[in-house]
Amino acid sequence: MTRSTHNKTREEAALDLMSQVLREGRPLAAEYPLVFGEDTQGHVELIETEGEPASTCAWLERTLITPACEVPVALVGSVATRADRQGQGLGTAILDRATTKAASEGAALSLLWADDPSWYQERGWVPFGTETIYVIDGTMAFLLPEPDGVRAARAEDAAAIHQLYANRPVRVDRSEDETRAMLGVPAMQVVVKEQGGQIVGYACMGRGEDLQQVIHEWAGTPQDALPCVSELWRANSDQAERLFMMIPPTEADFIAYFEFVKARGASGILCMARLGSTEAMARVFDQATPDNVSATASGPDTIDVTGPGGTIRLTDHQILLALCPPRGDRRVTNVVETDVGTELTQLPIQPFIWGLDSI
């Protein structure tokens, strides 16, 4: 955690408040090593009233990697206001503080996960991106491949797991040390498939008190990753009627597989987003559009996109809908294409945030 802007006591006070409000006093620091661990880049915001911690949140600068572009973002989490101070505007203020700082440090977007998105939607956050969830249950699990060669992951597997992760074209950028730290979070089951002495697939389920029964990060071909899913079902089906598996929209083979075995599934949103720095966002559009199209920041919440056919000014939510609408809805991108006079084949982008990266 950065020590430059906050002293340790404030960070500990923030962490205490988060654990009181979000975990009924149970500790949560170990679940988020990239935010609360030593020597990491996490930030914690805290508002005090009458000298007492009242509202807090955490945020972390990250880069979304996609084939079309790299997007600097801030992931925001653990938003919490003390029960007797709720409804006084503090939650709104702490989020504004985090997103304004993130934008000034170059984040094109702030992103967060919300159990109940309505509070965030009322504060200018919009649904962003796509995530498909399939149900693993007794009606289809017998069709999964046998878990041959699958075993519980060991500490020494971290480098191989990271290598499989880093080969993914769509991911959040992270180092091997960061993957290693996150593999140590409590209450997570990690299994690997080994073949000829090599780790060729892995899958992670559960993550502290979040994502229980959810297989939220995995890698490998279907032949190598699905046996890991099969093993997680085998090991948990006596306590759980069903498991869930998160799948990025870009994983066509996995989606085709789950459709083929008639697994129940639904396409939902990836997360909630709020526009950050328009300079950073213009650079994202420059990367994701052809050479004859350019984007410039024309204000704190507008960018101008210019192509052979003309210029379109996009504002706030329009920017997010052109870049990465929920469920791949291309309507705003189509309008941009018409106005700039050329096809934008790389838009919308399809980023994904695997479970270990959630904060």
Ligand SMILES: CC(C)(COP(=O)(O)OP(=O)(O)OC[C@H]1O[C@@H](n2cnc3c(N)ncnc32)[C@H](O)[C@@H]1OP(=O)(O)O)[C@@H](O)C(=O)NCCC(=O)NCCS
């Ligand atoms: C959600 C939370 C952070 C809001 O903090 P806060 O300091 O009360 O926020 P504000 O005072 O800025 O906003 C409160 C307003 O949102 C409303 N609100 C609270 N929760 C809401 C929800 N789930 N959906 C819609 N509106 C909600 C309140 O009624 C209040 O409305 P009002 O201003 O018209 O009276 C706080 O309620 C909290 O800590 N909740 C428990 C932890 C939690 O759910 N955190 C989110 C984890 S991602």
